[in-house]
Amino acid sequence: MATHEKKPSKKIGMALLYLVLGLIAVFQIYPLVWLFFFSLKGNSEIFGRSPFALPENWLFENYARVWVDGNISQYFFNSVLITATSVILTVILASFVTFAITRMKWKLSGTVLLLFMIGYMIPIHSTLVPLFQFYRELNLIDNPLSIILAYVAYNMPLTIMILMGFYRTLPREIEEAAVMDGCSIHRIFFQIILPMTKPVLSTTIIINMIYNWNEFVFVNTFISSDKYKTLTVGIQNFIGQYLTDWGAIGATLIISIIPILIAFIFLSNRIVEGIAAGSVKG
Amino acid sequence: MDKVMSNKKVIALYVLPSLILLAGLVYIPIILTGYYGLMDWNGIGPMTFIGLENYIKLLSDATFWYSARNSFFLAFFSSAALIVYLAVSLVLAAKIKGRETLRKIYLIPMLLSSVAIAQLWIKIYDPNNGMLNSLLKTLGVESPPAWLAQRETVLIAIFIAIVWQYAGFYIIIYSAALKGIPSSLIEAAEIDGATPLQIAYKIKLPLISGVIKTTIVLAIVGSLKYFDLIYVMTGGGPNGSSEVIASYMYKQAFGINNFGYGSAIGFMLLLLALTTTFIIQKITASKNDNLQY
Numbered sequence: 001m002a003t004h005e006k007k008p009s010k011k012i013g014m015a016l017l018y019l020v021l022g023l024i025a026v027f028q029i030y031p032l033v034w035l036f037f038f039s040l041k042g043n044s045e046i047f048g049r050s051p052f053a054l055p056e057n058w059l060f061e062n063y064a065r066v067w068v069d070g071n072i073s074q075y076f077f078n079s080v081l082i083t084a085t086s087v088i089l090t091v092i093l094a095s096f097v098t099f100a101i102t103r104m105k106w107k108l109s110g111t112v113l114l115l116f117m118i119g120y121m122i123p124i125h126s127t128l129v130p131l132f133q134f135y136r137e138l139n140l141i142d143n144p145l146s147i148i149l150a151y152v153a154y155n156m157p158l159t160i161m162i163l164m165g166f167y168r169t170l171p172r173e174i175e176e177a178a179v180m181d182g183c184s185i186h187r188i189f190f191q192i193i194l195p196m197t198k199p200v201l202s203t204t205i206i207i208n209m210i211y212n213w214n215e216f217v218f219v220n221t222f223i224s225s226d227k228y229k230t231l232t233v234g235i236q237n238f239i240g241q242y243l244t245d246w247g248a249i250g251a252t253l254i255i256s257i258i259p260i261l262i263a264f265i266f267l268s269n270r271i272v273e274g275i276a277a278g279s280v281k282g
Numbered sequence: 283m284d285k286v287m288s289n290k291k292v293i294a295l296y297v298l299p300s301l302i303l304l305a306g307l308v309y310i311p312i313i314l315t316g317y318y319g320l321m322d323w324n325g326i327g328p329m330t331f332i333g334l335e336n337y338i339k340l341l342s343d344a345t346f347w348y349s350a351r352n353s354f355f356l357a358f359f360s361s362a363a364l365i366v367y368l369a370v371s372l373v374l375a376a377k378i379k380g381r382e383t384l385r386k387i388y389l390i391p392m393l394l395s396s397v398a399i400a401q402l403w404i405k406i407y408d409p410n411n412g413m414l415n416s417l418l419k420t421l422g423v424e425s426p427p428a429w430l431a432q433r434e435t436v437l438i439a440i441f442i443a444i445v446w447q448y449a450g451f452y453i454i455i456y457s458a459a460l461k462g463i464p465s466s467l468i469e470a471a472e473i474d475g476a477t478p479l480q481i482a483y484k485i486k487l488p489l490i491s492g493v494i495k496t497t498i499v500l501a502i503v504g505s506l507k508y509f510d511l512i513y514v515m516t517g518g519g520p521n522g523s524s525e526v527i528a529s530y531m532y533k534q535a536f537g538i539n540n541f542g543y544g545s546a547i548g549f550m551l552l553l554l555a556l557t558t559t560f561i562i563q564k565i566t567a568s569k570n571d572n573l574q575y
Contacts, residue, residue: 017373017378018378021370021373021374021378021384024370024384024388024449025384025387025388027446028387028388028390028391028446028449028450029387029390031391031402031403031406031413031446032390032391032402034406034413035402035405038405046411047410047411050416051411051412051413051416052413052416052417093299093300093303094300096295096296096297096299096300097296097297097300097301099296100292100293100296100297101297103287104287104288104289104292104293104296105284105287105288106288106290106293112297112301115301115304115309116300116301116304118309119304119308119309121503121555121556121559122308122312122552123503123506123507123528123548123551123552123555124507125507125509125527125528125531125532125548125551126311126312126315126548126549126551126552126555127307127308127311127312127315127548128531128532128535128536128548129311129314129315129318129535129541129544129545129548130310130311130312130314130315130318130545131307131311132325132535132536133314133318133325133541134306134307134310134311149303149307150307152303153303153304153306153307153308154307154308156300156303156304175286175287179286179287184286185286185287185289185292186292188286189296210393213395214393214394214395214396214397214398215395216395216396216397216510216514217509217510217532221536231395232395232397232398233397235397235398235401236397236514239401246405246411249401249405250405253398253401253402256395256397256398257394257395257398260393260394261390261393264386264390264393268386268389271389271393272385272386272389272454272458275389275392275451275454275455276454276455276457276458
C-alpha cells in the first residue's frame with residue numbers, strides 16, 4: 001500500500017470528515033439515550049428541569065409500574081408468541097419454496113418465483129379491506145392466527161429473496177452424491193441442504209423477527225381485544241391513557257425496543273447482511 | 283438424479299402451501315380491492331354496485347389530492363436525501379477508522395418500530411419539554427415553533443424523523459454495493475492519477491447505478507406507502523395538513539366505515555406505486571446507457 005505524506009490541509013480535511021461522521025452518529029444515537037434518561041425520571045423532573053439533565057434518582061419503578069399496571073407484560077408476551085410462531089413458519093415455508101425453485105428441475109419454476117416476488121412491492125393498504133373482509137368471513141377477526149398468517153404471507157417474498165442468494169451458491173454435486181447414495185428427496189432437503197443453510201437461516205430469522213416485532217397495521221386492524229394485542233398497538237393504547245406521564249411512556253418504549261437492541265448487539269452482522277441481500281439482489 | 287429432483291408431487295408439496303397462502307392473502311385481495319372500489323359499502327350492510335362513482339369522486343376529492351401531494355412531497359425529499367446517504371457511504375468506503383461501527387450505529391433507528399419512533403419524536407418535538415425546542419431556546423431562539431401542531435412545520439418535522447429512521451438502511455445498501463466493486467479497478471485508476479472524487483464519480487457511481495436505481499424505487503414507493511409513523515405522530519393533523527394517501531385510506535375504511543371508497547383509494551395507491559416504479563425504471567434505464575458507453 002502506498003504511504004502518502006500527509007499535508008496539513010489533508011489532515012484538517014480528515015478531521016472535518018470525522019467530525020461530520022461523528023455528528024451523524026450522535027444524531028442517530030442521542031435521541032435514544034435521551035429516551036432512556038426520561039424513562040427514569042418523574043414528572044416533576046421532566047417538567048421542572050432541563051430535558052438534557054441526567055435523571056436525579058433513577059426511577060426504575062417506572063418500569064415496574066408499566067409492566068404490571070399498564071398491561072405491558074401481556075402485550076410483551078403476545079409479541080413474543082406471535083413473532084416466534086410467524087418467524088418459524090415463514091422461514092420453514094420459504095426454505096421449502098427456495099429449495100424447490102433453485103434446486104429442483106421443473107418448467108414453471110421461473111414463473112412461480114416471479115409470482116412470489118410480485119408480493120414484495122404490494123402496498124398493504126391496497127389489500128387491507130379485502131383481507132379484513134376475508135378474515136371476517138373465516139371468523140378470524142380478533143384471532144392471533146389472522147396476524148400470524150398475514151406476517152407469513154407478507155414476509156415470504158423477502159425471505160425467499162435472501163435465501164435464494166445462498167441456495168444458488170451450493171454446488172450441484174451435493175444432490176448428485178446424495179441421489180447416488182439412494183437418499184430420498186425429503187432427506188436431501190431436511191438432512192443435507194437445510195442444515196447447510198444455517199448461516200442464511202439465522203439472517204432471515206433475525207430480519208423476520210425485527211419486522212414482525214415492529215408491525216403495526218395488521219394488529220391495529222384485525223385485533224380488538226387487549227388480550228391479543230402486541231406491543232406496538234398496546235403501547236399506543238397505553239400512551240393514550242397516560243398522556244402526560246412521560247416516565248411511564250419512556251419506560252414502555254424502552255421495554256418495546258430492548259429485545260431488538262439485544263438482538264442487534266449479538267447479531268448486527270447478520271442484520272446488515274440481511275438488509276443488503278434483501279435489496280441489492282432485488 | 284433428474285427423476286428424484288423433478289418429482290412433481292414433491293414440488294407441489296413444497297411450493298403449493300405457500301403459493302396458496304399468498305394467493306389468498308395477497309393476490310386475490312389486490313384484485314378485490316379494485317372490485318370493492320366499485321361498490322357503495324359500509325363494511326357491514328350489503329354492497330351496492332355503483333360503477334366508477336367512487337373513482338370519479340376520488341378525482342375531485344380535495345383531501346385525496348392534498349394527501350397525494352403530501353405523499354409525493356415525502357417521496358421527493360426522501361429520494362433527494364439519497365444523495366446525502368450516498369455521499370456518506372462513499373466517505374465510509376474510504377479507509378476510515380471505525381467505519382463498520384459507524385455504519386452499525388447509523389442503522390440502529392431502522393430496527394425500531396415506527397410506533398416507538400413516532401412516540402419518541404412526539405416527545406422530541408414537544409413545544410415545552412422537548413429536546414429540540416429546549417436546545418433552540420438555549421441557542422437563543424425565543425419562540426421556536428410547535429413542530430407537529432403547525433401546518434407549516436409538520437411535514438418537515440415528519441420528514442426529519444423519517445430520515446432518522448431510514449438513513450442507516452440506505453447507507454448499508456450503498457456500502458454493500460460499494461464493497462462489491464473489484465479493488466483492482468480502483469487501484470488502476472489511482473495509478474493513473476485519478477483523484478478520490480474522480481474515482482467516486484467516474485468509476486464507483488456508474489458501477490453501482492443498478493443499486494442506486496433500486497434505492498430510488500424503494501424510497502419513492504416506500505414514501506407513497508408511509509403510514510405507521512404519520513398515523514401515530516400526527517394522525518394526519520393538524521387539520522389534515524399531514525394526511526398521506528395511506529392514512530386517508532385507513533380513515534375512510536376503518537375510521538368512518540366507508541369501505542367502498544377506502545378500497546378505491548387503496549387501489550389508486552397500488553396504481554400510483556406501480557406507475558411510479560415503471561416510470562423510474564424507464565427514466566433510469568436510459569441514463570444508465572449514457573453512463574456506460
